[in-house]
Amino acid sequence: MLKTINLTKHFNGQTAVNDLNLTIASGEIYCLLGANGAGKTTTINMLLNVFPPSAGKAMIGGMSVTENPLETKKRLTYIPENLALYPNLTGAENLRFFCGLSGLNLTNAQQEAHLTEAGLQPVAIHKRVETYSKGMRQKVGVALAIARSSDVLLLDEPTSGLDPAASNDFARLLEHMKDRGAAVLMATHDLFRAKETGTRIGIMNRGKLMDELNAADISHSDLEQVYLNHMKS
Amino acid sequence: MIVRKIVSNELTRLFRDRVVLALAVTILTLLVVSVLIGERYYQQLSSAQSEAEYISRLQWEQQGEKNPHSAAHYGTFAFKPVNVLMVFEPGVTRYTGVSLFLEGHRQNIASNSLAEDLDASLRFAELTPSFIFTYLFPLFIIFAGFRMVVSEKESGMYRFLMAQGVSRNQLVFGKTLALWIVAALLFLPFFVMGLLITGLTSGVTSDMTRFMLLTLVWMGYFGVMIHLTIGVSSLVRHSGTAMVTLLAIWMLGSLLLPRLVTNAAASRHTVPATTEFYQAVRTDLTEGVDGHNPFSEHSLAFRDSVLSAHGVTDINELPFNFRGMMLQEAEEFEKRIYDMHFARIHAIHDRQLATFSMGSVLSPALAMRLTAMNIAGTDIHAFRHFTQEAEAYRINLMRELNHDLRDNAVGDRAVGYVAGHDFFADNPVFTYKRPSQLLSPLVTLPFMVSLFGWLMISAGFVVMAAKKEEIV
Numbered sequence: 001m002l003k004t005i006n007l008t009k010h011f012n013g014q015t016a017v018n019d020l021n022l023t024i025a026s027g028e029i030y031c032l033l034g035a036n037g038a039g040k041t042t043t044i045n046m047l048l049n050v051f052p053p054s055a056g057k058a059m060i061g062g063m064s065v066t067e068n069p070l071e072t073k074k075r076l077t078y079i080p081e082n083l084a085l086y087p088n089l090t091g092a093e094n095l096r097f098f099c100g101l102s103g104l105n106l107t108n109a110q111q112e113a114h115l116t117e118a119g120l121q122p123v124a125i126h127k128r129v130e131t132y133s134k135g136m137r138q139k140v141g142v143a144l145a146i147a148r149s150s151d152v153l154l155l156d157e158p159t160s161g162l163d164p165a166a167s168n169d170f171a172r173l174l175e176h177m178k179d180r181g182a183a184v185l186m187a188t189h190d191l192f193r194a195k196e197t198g199t200r201i202g203i204m205n206r207g208k209l210m211d212e213l214n215a216a217d218i219s220h221s222d223l224e225q226v227y228l229n230h231m232k233s
Numbered sequence: 234m235i236v237r238k239i240v241s242n243e244l245t246r247l248f249r250d251r252v253v254l255a256l257a258v259t260i261l262t263l264l265v266v267s268v269l270i271g272e273r274y275y276q277q278l279s280s281a282q283s284e285a286e287y288i289s290r291l292q293w294e295q296q297g298e299k300n301p302h303s304a305a306h307y308g309t310f311a312f313k314p315v316n317v318l319m320v321f322e323p324g325v326t327r328y329t330g331v332s333l334f335l336e337g338h339r340q341n342i343a344s345n346s347l348a349e350d351l352d353a354s355l356r357f358a359e360l361t362p363s364f365i366f367t368y369l370f371p372l373f374i375i376f377a378g379f380r381m382v383v384s385e386k387e388s389g390m391y392r393f394l395m396a397q398g399v400s401r402n403q404l405v406f407g408k409t410l411a412l413w414i415v416a417a418l419l420f421l422p423f424f425v426m427g428l429l430i431t432g433l434t435s436g437v438t439s440d441m442t443r444f445m446l447l448t449l450v451w452m453g454y455f456g457v458m459i460h461l462t463i464g465v466s467s468l469v470r471h472s473g474t475a476m477v478t479l480l481a482i483w484m485l486g487s488l489l490l491p492r493l494v495t496n497a498a499a500s501r502h503t504v505p506a507t508t509e510f511y512q513a514v515r516t517d518l519t520e521g522v523d524g525h526n527p528f529s530e531h532s533l534a535f536r537d538s539v540l541s542a543h544g545v546t547d548i549n550e551l552p553f554n555f556r557g558m559m560l561q562e563a564e565e566f567e568k569r570i571y572d573m574h575f576a577r578i579h580a581i582h583d584r585q586l587a588t589f590s591m592g593s594v595l596s597p598a599l600a601m602r603l604t605a606m607n608i609a610g611t612d613i614h615a616f617r618h619f620t621q622e623a624e625a626y627r628i629n630l631m632r633e634l635n636h637d638l639r640d641n642a643v644g645d646r647a648v649g650y651v652a653g654h655d656f657f658a659d660n661p662v663f664t665y666k667r668p669s670q671l672l673s674p675l676v677t678l679p680f681m682v683s684l685f686g687w688l689m690i691s692a693g694f695v696v697m698a699a700k701k702e703e704i705v
Contacts, residue, residue, distance in 0.1 A: 005277045048396045073398040084390035086242070090251040101397045154396075 001026045001183035002047070002152050005058035009042050009207075018207040019056070022185075024200075028045055029174055029184040031198035031215070033191065033227060039207040040187035044154050047185070048078055058154055065071035076205065077145035081157040083137045087130035091115055091140050094129055099147050106147060110179040117176075119169055135166030142173045145182065153177055155186040159193055171197045195223050203230045235399055239407025240414065241432075243381065247415055253377045260365065260373050264423045269362045271320035272430055279315040282331060286312045290604035300650040301634035302560060305337030309630075311663045315436040316610050318443055321427060322363040322602075325609025333620060335627040335663075337634075338524065338564065340571040342507060362423065363605060366451050367598050368487055370416075371458040375483060377415055378462040379475040381408040387472060401467075405699035407693055416455045424448055438587045439669070446608045453688050454601035458483075460691030467698035487598040494592030494599060498585040503576060517570045524563030528615075535562055547581045557639025564631045567625075582613060590679035600683035607677040608665055614676050619665055626663045633660060 007020040017039040024030040032040050045051060049065045049072070055091045058065045060072040085094045092111040099106050106114070115125050118139040129137065138158055145153055153174075159167040168192075174184055174197055188194055194201050199213040203226065210230040213223070247253050289310045294305060313331040334341050382405060385391040394404060427448070431440045460701035462479055469475045505513065523529045527536070539555065540546060593600035608614035634652075642650035 033603055045392075048392070050392060050395060055470070070398050073396060076396070078393065078396035080393065082389055084385075084388040084393050087392075088246055089242075093245070096586055097238060097242045098397055101235055101399055103234060 001061060002030075002185060003059040004043070004047075004056065005059070007043065007046060007053050007058055008055040009039075009046060009051075010054045015207050017053075018212065020093070020207075020209055022202065022209070024152075024183045024185055026181045026183050027178055029178050029186065029197055030216065031186045031194035031201045032204060033189070033194055033201060034204035035189070035231060037206075038204040040204055041117055041156055042207075043204075044156050044185070044187060045077070047076075047154055049073070074148075075150060076152040076154055077148060077150040078143065078144075078154045079138060079141035079156070079158050081142045081160050082134070085129045085132075085137055088128055090126045090138070091120060091132065091143075092125050092130055093141055094140055095147060098144050102148060104148060110147070110165075114143040114147040115140065117146055118174060126211075133166070135162050135185045138162070138166075138170055139173070142177065143209065145177060146180075149180075150182060153182050153184040153186075155184065155188075155217075157188055158186065159190055160190065167193060191224055191227060195220050203227055205230050205233070235403045236407045239399070239404060239605060240411045241640055243408060243641050244414060245417070247411070251578070256363055256373050256376055257415075259587075260369055260419060261422060263360065263365055263369065264362060265426070266432055267362050267365055268320060268423065268426050268430070271323070271361055273316050275315060275317060278331070282312055285310070290662060295654070298653055299657075300648065301557075301638045301652050301656075302337065304652070304657065305560075305631055305634050308334055308336035308363045311335055311619075311626060312402065313616070313619045313665055314667075316615075316667075317431055317440055318447070318609035320352040320430060321361070321444070321447060322605045322609040322611055323359070323361055324363075325613055325616065326611045327359075329613070329616045333623045335623060335630070337560075337631055338567050338569070340575065340624055340627070342510065347674060348461065362531055366454070367602060370419075370455060371483055371487065371598075372554065373419070374416055374458045374554065375411065375454060375462055375476070375479045378412045378459065379466055379479050380472045381412065381463060382466040383403065383469055383475045383492075385684060386470060401701075402699045405463060405695060407468050408466075408484035409459060409695055412459045413456070414464060416459060417452070418590070420448075420452070420455070424546060426533035441608070442670055443608050445508060450604050454597055455682075457597045457691045460688075460695045464691065464694040467695070468582070468701065484496075485621070486596045490596035490678035491602070493598045494589060494596065497592075501588060502581045502584040504581050510574065514570055514574050515572070520561060521566035522563040524560040524567075527554070527559065532559065533560060541553050553639045553641035554638075556640060557635050557637070557677040560638065561632060561635035564628065564635060579617065582617075586676065590683070593680050593683040595685075597684055597687040600680045600687065604677055604699050605683055607673055607680070614673055615667070618668060622662065622665055626661070630660060 002022070002024040004022045007017055007022075008015070009017040020039070020043060022030070022043075032043070034040050046053050047060065047065060047196050049058075049069045061075050063072050065072045069157060082092050085091075086097070089097065092108070092115060095111050095115060096106055112122065112125055116122060120136060120139045120143065124132065129140070141158075144150075145216070155174075159170055162170060171182075171193060176187070177184060186194075188200070195215055195218070201213045201215055201218075201223065202209050203211045203213075208231070211226060213226065218226070287292075289312075293304075293307075294307045296304060300308070311333045313333075315331060317325070319326050382391075385394065385404070389403075395401075427444050428441065431438075431444045434440070461482060465478050466475045469478065519529075520531070522531045522535045526532055536548065536555065536559070539551070539558065540548065543551055545551060589599060589603055593603060602613070607614065635658060637652055638650060641652070
């Protein structure tokens with residue numbers, strides 16, 4: 001569902017992403033671990049077609065994101081670290097607006113159903129987003145993915161700054177999305193969450209994918225050791 | 234589709250923004266108050282003027298049996314009908330006045346310096362719709378729109394929107410359209426009031442057409458501010474930078490440049506002071522027939538030429554009263570002198586206008602005000618037209634008075650002759666008619682071109698800002 005082929009990005013002579021090859025299938029959560037500057041966000045930006053790659057290809061649903069920007073964007077939902085929603089609109093209004101941008105006109109009942117499915121309390125649905133916690137805002141993002149039946153979820157540090165309970169809630173939502181058949185790419189610093197939530201884990205350092213692991217085959221402590229070893233190299 | 238969603242979302246958010254709402258309510262209240270104040274002033278002025286016009290005519294007709302030349306010195310007034318459009322754009326009307334005293338031998342001055350009058354009209358002096366449209370409405374546009382695009386970048390929404398398939402073009406165009414709609418909605422109640430006032434005052438006439446043209450001019454100016462606001466908001470990275478940049482543009486275009494231009498026009502093309510003007514006229518008047526001095530060199534020469542033409546040696550032998558003829562000769566000479574001096578003043582005004590034309594290239598506010606004044610008929614040209622009409626009436630009236638004296642006074646005893654009540658009652662009445670054309674193309678064209686140019690360039694600026702590739 002999501003594929004990068006020799007994906008490379010240079011900024012002012014510096015290599016941010018170097019020859020990255022990723023394949024993420026439907027129903028898979030791929031956690032991309034790495035320190036700041038490892039190239040995780042740059043990878044996501046290329047998948048979003050924020051800027052074109054210097055070399056290689058980023059593909060979603062078999063289509064190049066640079067050649068089919070609108071088609072590929074229709075199939076994905078992006079949730080950044082701080083999901084920007086309009087503070088003086090309600091959660092439901094935000095959802096309606098963002099769905100409307102892709103031509104999806106939701107009824108009030110559908111808005112409420114999707115937001116509830118994403119874990120938002122019914123009492124919060126019609127409150128302005130300025131009163132929401134970060135976790136509640138992330139749930140609106142997930143509701144957007146549900147409403148749009150997104151094939152791909154691109155998550156950039158989505159649990160950063162969430163309290164443990166909210167982070168746990170979010171992990172459950174990702175499981176839910178995986179069960180719906182979405183291919184999830186989550187960039188994160190959080191080794192514990194990557195091990196708990198991910199199907200596969202990739203470790204990036206200085207733009208290169210250093211290692212790929214199956215989450216089920218490795219313990220928390222081993223993952224930490226492998227990660228640290230790659231960071232040192 | 235996407236643009237429509239962006240517009241509707243933006244409008245919902247703006248209507249929920251308490252600061253924008255408070256500003257909109259303030260502007261609307263000020264607009265309504267300014268229209269009501271202007272309309273009341275217009276009514277009072279119209280009524281006072283009608284009364285004064287009636288009394289003035291009555292005084293002329295009922296001045297009793299009098300020597301026609303005494304009546305010429307007694308004088309009368311010419312009144313310029315109060316223009317309902319001064320409610321919206323008073324222009325220089327409040328500085329030039331709406332009446333002119335007409336008397337023998339003399340053309341009176343109402344306005345001396347176009348630049349000074351215009352400068353006065355550009356000051357923060359009175360609460361009028363034109364003041365609000367020049368200074369406050371653009372500020373509202375800036376406050377409502379400066380964050381529109383840049384805040385999306387600051388909050389991370391920009392990238393999120395791009396991820397939804399929204400292009401930068403659609404985003405910027407949607408925001409521009411939303412700000413246009415907000416400005417139009419805020420303008421709408423004023424527009425309705427304006428139509429009602431012009432319609433109720435003068436029916437469906439040229440005033441209503443002029444008001445609609447004024448609306449186009451004001452909206453054109455707002456368009457410039459809307460485009461600049463969205464363009465700047467799209468190009469900068471911080472709201473603070475957008476605000477400071479736009480306020481600087483506002484201060485420069487609305488306050489500083491118009492003042493600099495008017496000062497430059499006044500100092501480069503100086504209009505003589507009133508005393509200086511009349512001194513120069515008096516000097517030139519000594520070069521011709523003096524109606525009050527039959528023994529001046531020119532008066533004697535004129536007398537001799539008349540006597541010679543009629544083949545007589547004494548004015549008592551002439552078949553008409555020589556004094557009446559000489560007064561008319563003097564009046565015509567005086568008119569030529571006055572016309573020549575006024576032509577110089579008008580030429581200076583025209584040079585000042587040329588300076589304004591150059592200034593309006595830099596300041597859309599100046600281009601807008603000068604175009605609006607011309608369309609409203611409250612600029613110096615409208616007043617010049619009135620004074621020219623009044624002068625044509627004055628010289629005609631003086632001719633009637635002098636000819637009456639010439640034809641009816643016996644011999645040289647002009648002083649003892651009196652005209653009756655019927656004569657004065659039959660003298661023509663001054664009725665001023667505004668030019669039928671809606672604007673003076675030669676005067677307004679440079680300003681209209683400037684304003685239109687600003688509108689097009691600012692629209693191009695938005696298009697350029699929308700096309701700019703940006704990584705945020």
